[in-house]
């Protein structure tokens with residue numbers, strides 16, 4: 001763990017933190033999966049959670065969204081403690097979650113899927129307007145969805161479903177999005193579009209915490225990276241530092 005650079009990064013943008021996770025622990029039954037995980041995500045910041053299969057990346061995102069059976073620790077979202085809130089209450093506050101398995105409604109059309117996730121526009125704490133996502137605006141962001149508003153979810157490719165899953169979450173007008181492995185199992189063209197989307201959300205001030213194993217993809221979009229190993233954070237640095245250091249990559253990611 002690189003304490004000095006980590007502390008410096010945390011101090012930067014102190015007032016702009018959207019998400020602050022401290023000493024998060026999580027369990028599946030008797031199995032203690034996450035151990036004292038601490039991380040932050042700022043406004044307009046993209047943070048990558050990296051690590052090998054089974055390291056605990058998905059569990060970290062699910063724990064933040066209150067989707068694991070048992071968790072302990074402190075989680076602040078937009079300055080409010082949310083560790084005792086239920087998943088729907090967390091979502092209502094503007095914390096979006098896009099699961100790895102793309103939970104879209106296969107019997108509903110693209111447009112209907114979007115309408116299901118709809119929430120009212122929000123404001124940042126300083127009173128400034130947040131981006132207000134409408135189907136029209138999302139069809140500009142995801143042009144291929146715009147070409148198939150009446151297509152049933154179940155008749156879309158995996159990549160298109162991935163896009164719809166992100167677009168549907170955006171209809172909830174989130175200030176921060178948890179994105180579980182957005183590049184996994186989708187075609188290179190979709191991965192590219194996903195990277196552009198993430199950068200567009202960042203430009204709008206939305207914070208993003210993404211779980212990722214694809215280092216080139218994370219390197220394109222992320223500002224900072226945390227590496228998880230057996231449920232513990234073992235490294236934290238600017239993304240470029242991890243991506244550019246062969247020794248770190250080998251040590252933590254095995255690549």
Ligand SMILES: Nc1ncnc2c1ncn2[C@@H]1O[C@H](COP(=O)(O)OP(=O)(O)OP(=O)(O)O)[C@@H](O)[C@H]1O
Pocket residue numbers: 028031033051052053054055056057058059060211213
């Ligand atoms: N529902 C569950 N019940 C019991 N154990 C689980 C469950 N989900 C995950 N685990 C275990 O928790 C650990 C962390 O899994 P997790 O899915 O968070 O890892 P990950 O880093 O996201 O990996 P992957 O990239 O393979 O999804 C693994 O040992 C996994 O077997």
